[in-house]
Amino acid sequence: MKSSTFGRRGLLQASGALLLPLAAPKLARASTPATLRFVPQSNLSTLDPVFTTAAVTITHGYCVFDTLYGVDAQMRARPQMAEGATVSEDKLTWLIRLREGLRFHDGEPVRAQDCAASLTRWSKRDTFGQTLGAAVEAFEAADDRTIRIRLKRPFPRLLDAIGKPHSSPAFIMPERLAMTDPSKPVTEMIGSGPFRFVADEFVSGSRAVYARFADYRPRDGAPEWTSGGKQAHLERIEWIIMPDPATAAGALQAGEVDWWEQALPDLIPTLTRRRGITVQRQDPYGFIAHARFNHLQPPFNNPKLRRAVLSALRQEDYMRSIVGEDPEGWRQCRAMFPCGLPDVTEAGVQDMPASLDAARAAVKNSGYNGETAVILNPADYPSISPHGLLTADLLRQIGIKVDLQEMDWGSVLQRRLSREPVEKGGWSIYHTNWPSVSIANPAMNATIRGQGSTGWTGWYESAEMERLTLEWLDAATPEDGRRLMDQIQRVAFDDVPSLPLGQYFSRTAYRENVTGILPGSAAFFWNVRKG
Structure with missing residues (x-):
């Protein structure tokens, strides 16, 4: 297959990421040692990290909320x-005991009742959570500090499910x-994490x-990914939304x-x-x-x-x-x-x-009837927007009619929820990325669950995909x-x-007076200090 008709420079310019002189924005006041100014990867348009899988919202979620289990x-x-946690001999009852002294940002204690309700709602939204939820008879409170999970069948990976770092x-x-309807986002941000969301x-x-959050109770020990002692050293974190990369780079250089x-x-x-x-x-x-x-609407x-589109895919074009x-x-x-990663x-x-x-x-033999494929493309997301241009070009080259929008x-995140035909505001393709973990x-x-x-x-x-997934969950040996x-x-x-477009490794950039940034699949602000 020939390379795309778009060069890299053309893609950047077309997607709004033209490399301008590194001019810094004029911010309201100088950053102080107690305040860290952070440029996230995209705008924070949805606040509920259980409602959406958007990476920027997950990063926000780790500031405000905490989890029963994390990962190393x-x-x-x-x-x-x-x-x-303990599990009964028949593997059907799990008891998870809360640490003492945990409080929410409104001053209320964290209770097992809060945890049971949170797990119930999460299990209706998240992919792994839905699989666990199908095996759960009830998430409930045995007492104020003990969550009881009663299962219909054994679920050996229960702690892996409730401790996973993404998404969500x-x-x-x-x-x-x-208790909010799982189909509606929570808008009031009250958690028990190391930082409070300043809503006003x-x-x-x-x-x-x-x-x-002065009353946050970190665990003992060193922090590692989403586990360990999450010590909050910063008094204040300000996220500054800068869709233009050159502006962000200039602001970083200017301090x-x-x-x-x-x-x-x-x-x-x-x-x-x-x-x-x-x-x-x-x-x-x-x-x-x-x-x-x-998968609900033509043409895909x-x-x-x-399969015809997959056959023409060049991952190197997308990655470069x-x-x-x-x-x-x-x-x-x-x-x-x-x-x-293991077993891949x-x-x-x-x-x-x-x-x-x-x-x-292959397109002609597929029975394609000339329907328009609507591609949703976020112009303000530099690591995604070139992909919409490449896919539009690829589809046109193999004979598929395209409407690149x-x-x-934030609009992509809202629009992708529509199940309507394209002529009524629906869509055919959008691009995204996932932390590998x-x-x-x-x-x-x-991306492949058949739910x-x-x-x-x-x-x-896909009933077959779901059957195989359940078999994998119950696999008796590593070989199985x-x-x-x-x-x-x-x-x-x-x-x-979905189309797999390749695996890439992003870089983060920070000033030398910032220390303690930990590796992870999101930007974690615990352990971070600013001199």
Whole structure:
């Protein structure tokens, strides 16, 4: 297949990421040692980290909320709000004991009743949570400090489910908020995490503010990923929304912001040469980029057409559009799981890419009737917006009619919820990325789960995929687990619920007076100090 007709420079310019002179914005006041100014990867348009899988909202969630269990760097579940857990001899009853002295930001104690309600709501939204929820008879309180989970059948990976770091984690809210309809977002941000959300200073598209929660009770020990002692050293965190990468880079160089979550690869050489700025890889497992199909509406309710598009896919085009020519910035990963993680192989992948002529013939033979494919493209998201342009170009080259619609990321998040036909405001494809740890196993991987109307937007449905996932959860040996992972991949490459676009490793950039930034799949603000 020929390379895309878009060059990297053209993609950046077309997506609104033109490399302008590094002019810093004029911010209201100088940042002080007690205040850290942070530029997130995108605008914070939805506040509820259980309602949405958006990475920026998950990062916000880790400021405000806490979880019963977290994970260490090896993705092993570790107690967080919990002292620990016990399971009955028949494996059908779990008891999780809360640590003493936990409080919410409104001063109320954290009770088992709050946790039970939070787990119930989370289990109706999250992919792994839904799988656990199907095995749960009840999440309930045995007493104020003891959560009791009664199961219909054993669920050995229960702690892995409630402790997973993405997407979305099982964040604990007050019972009155956790009783919110799962189909509606919670808007009042009261958690028990290390920072309070300062609601009266929040302006979507401009800023979000967090203040240290004086009554937070961290665990003992060193912090590691989402577990351990989350010591809050900063008094105040200000998120400054800067959609233009050149503006963010200029502000960082001028000292008007302290930390830029995802530095644009084209600007990294400039930042690296600048004294007083550190650039490093934040997440050692990286991200997986995806194009998500709408399985409810034409044209991509047709699996033959989805396979035709997959056959023409060149991952290197997508990866180079966001990381340039840096050979360490990405890797080809022709798998439906992140490469490099346990049990992940490329089982099931077809020849990829095929020639354009072969892909065009496959489109014709699929029964495609000339329907328009509407692509939602976030112009304000530098690591995603080039992908919409590439996919539009690819679809046109193989004979599919395209309507590329540019909008902001918040609008994409809202629009992707529509199940209507495209002529009534629906969609056909949008692009996104996932921290690798959030789709590391079959139960977590929303991109290939076949849950239909209750699953991730796009609503792929497959009884076979769900059957194999349950078998994987109950696998008796590691060998059985690996065998089932390969079977699941073969089904995914046959059905193509999403397009795997490659695996990449973003860089974060911060000033030298900022210390204590920990590796992780989100920006974590505990342990961080500013001199």
